[in-house]
Amino acid sequence: DTEVTQTPKHLVMGMTNKKSLKCEQHMGHRAMYWYKQKAKKPPELMFVYSYEKLSINESVPSRFSPECPNSSLLNLHLHALQPEDSALYLCASSQVGGRWTQPQHFGDGTRLSIL
Amino acid sequence: EDKVVQSPLSLVVHEGDTVTLNCSYEVTNFRSLLWYKQEKKAPTFLFMLTSSGIEKKSGRLSSILDKKELFSILNITATQTGDSAIYLCAVADTGNQFYFGTGTSLTVIP
Numbered sequence: 001d002t003e004v005t006q007t008p009k010h011l012v013m014g015m016t017n018k019k020s021l022k023c024e025q026h027m028g029h030r031a032m033y034w035y036k037q038k039a040k041k042p043p044e045l046m047f048v049y050s051y052e053k054l055s056i057n058e059s060v061p062s063r064f065s066p067e068c069p070n071s072s073l074l075n076l077h078l079h080a081l082q083p084e085d086s087a088l089y090l091c092a093s094s095q096v097g098g099r100w101t102q103p104q105h106f107g108d109g110t111r112l113s114i115l
Numbered sequence: 116e117d118k119v120v121q122s123p124l125s126l127v128v129h130e131g132d133t134v135t136l137n138c139s140y141e142v143t144n145f146r147s148l149l150w151y152k153q154e155k156k157a158p159t160f161l162f163m164l165t166s167s168g169i170e171k172k173s174g175r176l177s178s179i180l181d182k183k184e185l186f187s188i189l190n191i192t193a194t195q196t197g198d199s200a201i202y203l204c205a206v207a208d209t210g211n212q213f214y215f216g217t218g219t220s221l222t223v224i225p
Contacts, residue, residue: 031211042203042215056212090157096211103149104213106157
């Protein structure tokens with residue numbers, strides 16, 4: 001088990017559904033990330049929140065909508081997804097500041113399947 | 116365009132062998148290079164390298180960075196079946212953005 005908790009672990013949804021992925025960490029990290037990972041590919045960065053503000057949006061379609069309600073929680077709201085959006089969605093967190101980069105801690109991911 | 120390239124893409128070895136995984140990068144405003152191991156789920160952190168020539172070591176794993184030639188290697192000695200995984204190299208820039216390589220898939224056969 002990791003220190004970053006993601007729910008649900010698996011999600012199957014239709015293209016017209018609305019659902020949300022949730023991520024929680026209690027390590028006091030102030031940077032949180034969403035990644036999308038397809039099979040046998042590296043994680044692709046989607047969004048970065050720093051101090052609860054969106055700092056990076058990697059040209060992600062608007063059917064993905066992130067939200068950071070507080071420093072411990074990160075949500076990803078899904079609406080009208082396409083079959084090609086089926087993937088493993090990983091959340092990560094890291095400390096911010098200091099001279100050196102802080103390594104990211106990853107959750108186990110939500111495996112999303114779009115029918 | 117910033118990029119991170121890993122080689123080989125996949126590798127199959129026998130238990131007890133030593134392997135070397137490569138990571139080269141072209142990232143503006145480089146800050147650090149990180150290695151992760153990913154089995155079925157979350158990538159787990161192995162090493163973070165910020166300075167050239169200083170080896171980081173943890174058990175049978177070690178890694179070193181060359182900031183002049185823009186590459187890093189990850190060595191695994193006396194491999195075991197539990198080392199089978201995808202090894203990801205990531206480079207962080209000064210904006211706290213992480214660029215991941217394509218990964219090397221390692222399979223260790225008993």
